[in-house]
Amino acid sequence: MSSRADILGRIRAGLGRDDANAVAGRSALDAYLAAKPQGPKPKVDGDLLARFREKSEQLSSTVDAVATPQEVPQAVARYLSAQQLPAQAVCWPELASLPWQQAGIAVEARAANSSDLLGITGCYCALAETGTLVLCSSPNTPSAASLLPETHIAIVPAGRIVSGMEEAWQLIRRETGELPRAVNFISGPSRTGDIEQTIVLGAHGPYRVHIVIVNTEK
């Protein structure tokens, strides 16, 4: 007997499964999947942007805000000089057209490798409840750019801040239908508490996460 048949067989024996209750069980299962009931959620009301900002900072991210996408490179340049970081970066292909050169930053739009010190990405959306960035993988938005470099800068359009994880799933279902290969939820710099339960930033991923919010006026 295959392992699959053996394991499923013993589960069925434990549950007293027969043909009749399997039919009922399957239709209850499908009804649940169609209804997708939500559990209790903490209230996230008022200004989503302010809440996102506050929660991000609590997670040890730093946050800046600009009015238009065109101003992002200047904001990034300000951050890099304040942190005394080199003005050299890898970015998502979809961000290649921003005026990086004018801001004095050498940006390459390609897959990140381990020698890149700074990765610049956008985000799919962001969660106000916890101050979390949500990044979906695709050829134009590769995962490694937010992971391999020591510094990660994420551009967040204010209109893409939703209240919680449930709203992010709804957005993905509505806008893209199928799930991308990877949906990465990022909440601040990489950290570990493994040695003496003492929190240290920068375990395997970035030491720093800097968020630039774009408050585009309508």
Place this chain on the structure above:
Amino acid sequence: MHFKARAGQKLADVILQDNLKKAKSKFVDRRATAILDLDDFEATRDSATALRDRVLNDLDLWLEKFEQQAAKSGASVLWARDGAEICWLVIDIAHRHGVKKAIKSKSMLSEEAGLNQALETAGIQPVETDLGEYILQISDNEPPSHIIAPVFHKSKEEVSALFARTHHLPAKDDIQALTREAREVLRPHFLSAEMGISGGNFLIAETGSVALVTNEGNGRMVTTLPKVHVVITGIEKVIPTLEDLATLMRLLPRSATGQSISNYFSLLTGAKQAAESDGPEHLYFILVDNGRADLVGGEFAEMLRCIRCGACMNHCPVYQAVGGHAYGWVYPGPMGAVLTPLFTGMQNALDLPQAATLCNQCGVVCPVKIPLPQLLLKLRAKQVEAHLRPFGERLGLRAWAWLALHPALYALATRIGVRYLLWLARDGKRNDRIRVLGVAPEWTLGRDFPAPEGKTFRELYAARKETA
């Protein structure tokens, strides 16, 4: 060696005791603060409990749904009855893809299977990448002492000495520098491994995805960089929808480390698309039984709700006193005291169900409301039914049962007992403490036994009835 003997050693280990003291309040305090920002923590727990039960009550159907959806996304779903089959499947996949090195994100099932040793024997180099698991691997494959903080028992001085010895670099004395050293040592492994092996926190039936929670970012590396990704996870980890995932993710990090959300949390579905620059070309799921299937629908089924947060051990007075290694297998603390006898056989973990005070701290903090003390009691009852208790204990209980059926003799025996205790308490001047209890000398090793007042309850009751 049994729990009692191991616990004795751990209590006498001065360094371990110091390390346990430093660590214990951190998890407890952080959790207590973190649950406050859920408006209704209790309702969230209820909802999580209900959704775990929903799956477990129809586990065969939910597994079929998961398998169907995962296959649709391009993943391969394999099944393993036990640890040996996990090892065999992983090695077979490795050979098929020409894998020489496998990087691993923390997987407790890999511990259940002893996968690292099996991979080494097969000529494949396993590299643990969770900082704690890496420390254990270079410490001679030491077992973890906590499910989310594997080196809970080690001090930074011990880690520093281990790193200096293994990496041939100057010894570092602060935790930040040690963490950076591990990052720099492990980075080349991430980039050169052909296979990534991870556990799975949840499997989502709706989408055929795995959800992976980490703080360090190693989980993302393991599932992004190598060309093959193997997920090893228990059959009970299935949940229905992404909405249910949102509910559980409000509880898991808060209960585990007291974080409102873990740093990284990835939902992974299928293999990489043609034009993508990263992601694995092949995704395999290994769904593992190893003792789980037989619990479904039975009297211990509630244990399968477990989401492996570790809150029960963080809050357990016994765990806090002896640490995880005293429990002898992969899972320590109250959840381990229930799982180990169920997964490895009752006769192989005889004193684990006894290694608890039944204070119910574990039951109070469990995010999915597993009645751990009740399950421990059931296991104790099973041991008695199976005649697995020691001869002296069985004899004692039978003697007591016989005596209890003979009231006159019972009254006489308790009267003699009380007089005996009073005699033990004689100490020259004061008569209120017993320093050495003749029948249970171990009990008075660490504390005195209060001396009885002088008469049994029956004697007092009879006297009062007379005067009334």
